[in-house]
Every structure is written in structure tokens, then in C-alpha cells.
Amino acid sequence: MTLSESTTTRRGTGGASILDGNSFSAASAEALAPRERELVARRTRALGPAYRLFYQRPVELVRGSGAHIEDADGRDYLDLYNNVASLGHAHPAVVDAVTRQMSALNTHTRYLHENIVDYADDLLSTMPAALDQVMFVCTGSEANDLALRVGREHTGGLAYIATSEAYHGNTALVSAHSPSLAGAERMDPALRVIDPPDTYRHASVAEAGAAFLARVAHAIDEIEASGDGLAGIILDTSFSSDGIYTGGPGFITAALELVHARGGVIIADEVQPGFGRTGDAFWGFERHGVVPDLVTMGKPMGNGFPVAGMAARSDVLAAFASARPYFNTFGGNPVAMAAAQAVLDTIRSEGLQEHARVTGDAFRAALRELAGRHDAIGDVRGAGLYTGLELVTDRRAKEPATDLALAVLEELRERRVLTSVCGPTNSVLKLRPPLAFAEGDIPRFVEALDASLTALGA
Secondary structure, eight states: OOOOHHHHHHHTTTOGGGGGOOOOGGGGGSSOOOOHHHHHHHHHHOOOOOOBBBBSSOOOOOEEEEEEETTTTEEEESSSSSSOSSBBBHHHHHHHHHHHHHOOOOTTTSSHHHHHHHHHHHHHSSSSSTTTTEEESSHHHHHHHHHHHHHHHHOOEEEEEETTTTOSSHHHHTTOOGGBBBBBBBBOOOOEEEOOOOTTSSSSHHHHHHHHHHHHHHHHHHHHHTTEEEEEEOOOOTTTTTTOOOTTTTTTTTHHHHHHHTTEEEEEEETTTTTTSSSSSSSGGGGGGGOEEEEOOOGGTTTOOOOOOEEHHHHHHHHHHHOOOOSSSTOOOOOOOOOOHHHHHHHHTTTTTHHHHHHHHHHHHHHHHHTOOTTTTTEEEESSSSSEEEEEEEETTTOOOOOHHHHHHHHHHHHTTEOOETTSOOOOEEEEETOOOOGGGGGHHHHHHHHHHHTTOO
């Protein structure tokens, strides 16, 4: 089975998930101030129609600090979405590290430079010992592109397994392994698409894990019968685009172990769950006690500075590396390494992994209390500072409330709170703030969400 007909039908021409929520349209331009209309018009002329803007009334942001951002008129917004400035906006440690290194030298990795080796060693020290080599690129898309190629070279197989709403990046190869783009992009003919472990609609987390195991097993059987050959599975272990199913630690372990047992590689896409965000562990895959063959990372790695990487088992990397040299002009440059090192140092010095665990637990407790006042809140789930809040039209039937979720985004924006949605029907609020988000920020979001749902009669 390649891309499932049900997925294709559900997503239509790509679905709103490609936009990650509501998008500005020409019809909403009249609501803007004259200066904003002119800026939107200039942007459209210069950048073309492929670019999208969040919200019916776009936000012009000019500066930030921690979990807060300021617009061009000086209004403060609470950021519940940003995994780019993962430590927090304009974190001084990263600003200082980048400034100092840029003042000294920036070049590529074909020269010796201590920064790249020091950071490589430090990054690998956060991972299981079997992951003993790392390659640097600029974006998560490049990291996943590289990992897909390495996995195919190692196994000799063509076919990967991915979940039905997964997004892994925007190169031609990676887009073809990102089922959330189905309809807008042609999927790889060998790709097998399976549903994620929906912990909300199964009777228990264990049942969700067992169903996921069965789907992985079925996909592997089909791959072997087809002759495509199993390359492996590419997976964000928090199922970030699928609706955020963090489950309990270990609930997908059996499925991942089966991939190894049948000769495939595990690619852990850590762009969203990595760098301490889940609180339970530094890396999302660690929650499940599995050691992947390849680990990809990007956005949070440099707190907004473009740096990404792929860690690997050296024996898995060997076939690819021995067949070709790999060079990425900007990947691993000294300034990128300075930013990345500052991120690692700050996560440790500020105790941000533990902060994510404690603050995330308090956040979800407050949201569950709010659910007692709003029947539209069907489920609150997550780990650390990664929370999915699913809105429904009927709690018993668990029917997704897509229109309500998109309307809530706009209401929250008017209350100066920024977030987005995810899942196959865009009915899950994707609450993923910078790690600087504090317990003192929780009441502001809860009050804004309460007011938004009340205003919408939900």
C-alpha cells in the first residue's frame, strides 16, 4: 500500500495543515490598517503566492524576549507556538556567542576549527553511546533528506514508513515522505503511510500502542511482499503534526523494535520533541527506551540561528560515507556551532529540561480545570512544554471541531496570544511555547482561551 486513499481524500488539495492554521486571504485585507495593507501588498509582489501568513489579521512582529513578542505598535504577545527560538526570543547567551564568533571568523568545515569538534563531542554526549558520529547541515529538511539517503544506502531498501500527518521538511525527497503534504506534493511510490497511535480515541494508551504495532507490522509485510525492500521508519516520537500523542513512556517501543528486527532503520526526527522539550528526557526517543540509527535535529538547535544535524551509528553511516564525500557550505560553520553550543550550555545552566517538566505539568493541570467549564475541550495531552488541546463538537462521539479550533486561533490572536493547530482535521491546539514559558504565564493563556471559547459560545 502506498499513500492511503482515505488520507488523500481527507486532505483534498493538501489540507489546512500545510498552512499550519488560518491563513491571511485577500478578502481579509480590508480589515487592516493602510500601512499593514501596503506591507502585505509589497510582500505579495516580492515573495510571490507560495508564501503564507498566519491569521486573517497578520501580526507584524519586531522584537522578543523569553516567551513574549512585541509587534510594531509596541503590543506584547504571549508566544505559545515557537520552537525556533526554543530557549526564548533573543536569549542573551546565544546573541553573545554568535556576535563574538562572527567578529572573529566564519567559514566552512573543510578547515580545521575547534568549535565544530567540541560541539560534536558535546552533542553526542547527550545521546546513547551507539550514536557516535554527527554531520551538520543548515535545516531540519536537509537533515532528514540526508537521513533518508543514509538509511537507504545502509539497508538497500527503498520503502519507508511514515505517519499520516507527518511533516519532515521541504526538499523534494523529504516532501515526498511528508504525508501532510499529500495533494500538494506527490508521495514517494514506495512510502507506506500509517495512522498514528491516537491515545484519545483508543480505550487506553496501551491499546493505542498495540494498534500502532499492528499497523507497523502490516506495513512491513506489504513492503516485503512488494519487493521494494524495507528501508525503515521516519518518526517524530511526539507525533507533533499528527495531533501530539506523547502517550506514556514506552508505548510505541514494540513497534520501533519490530522495525529493527525486520532489518529497517529508525530515523528519529527530533526537530520538535528534542532538546529537553518533553521534560521526561533530553530527546523524545529516549522516552521509549529505543536507540535509533539516525537522529535528526534542526529548529531549536541554534535558538533561531540556522543550524541542524544528523547523528548516526557509525556502522549505519559507513555505506553512505564511504561511497561519496559530503559537503554543506554553511553546515557546521563556526558561528552556527557557537549558537548551538550556547543552546546546550543554557539548557543545562538554566535547568530547562526540568523546567519544561514541572511547568508543563502545571499548564496541563490548569487546562484540565478549564475543561470543566467548556465542553468543547475534549482532551488535554502532552509531555513537558508540549501540549495538545483537542476541541470537539461532542465529547461522547469525540467529533473534531475544526471550525471552532480555527476560530479560536483568531480569538486568541485578538487577545494577543499566538499559537496554531495540528492533526488531520486541524482541531488540536498546538501549544509549544519557548522553554522560557513560566508558570506565571499560565493564567494569561488560560484566561485568553476561556474568553475565546466563551465568545464563540463553546
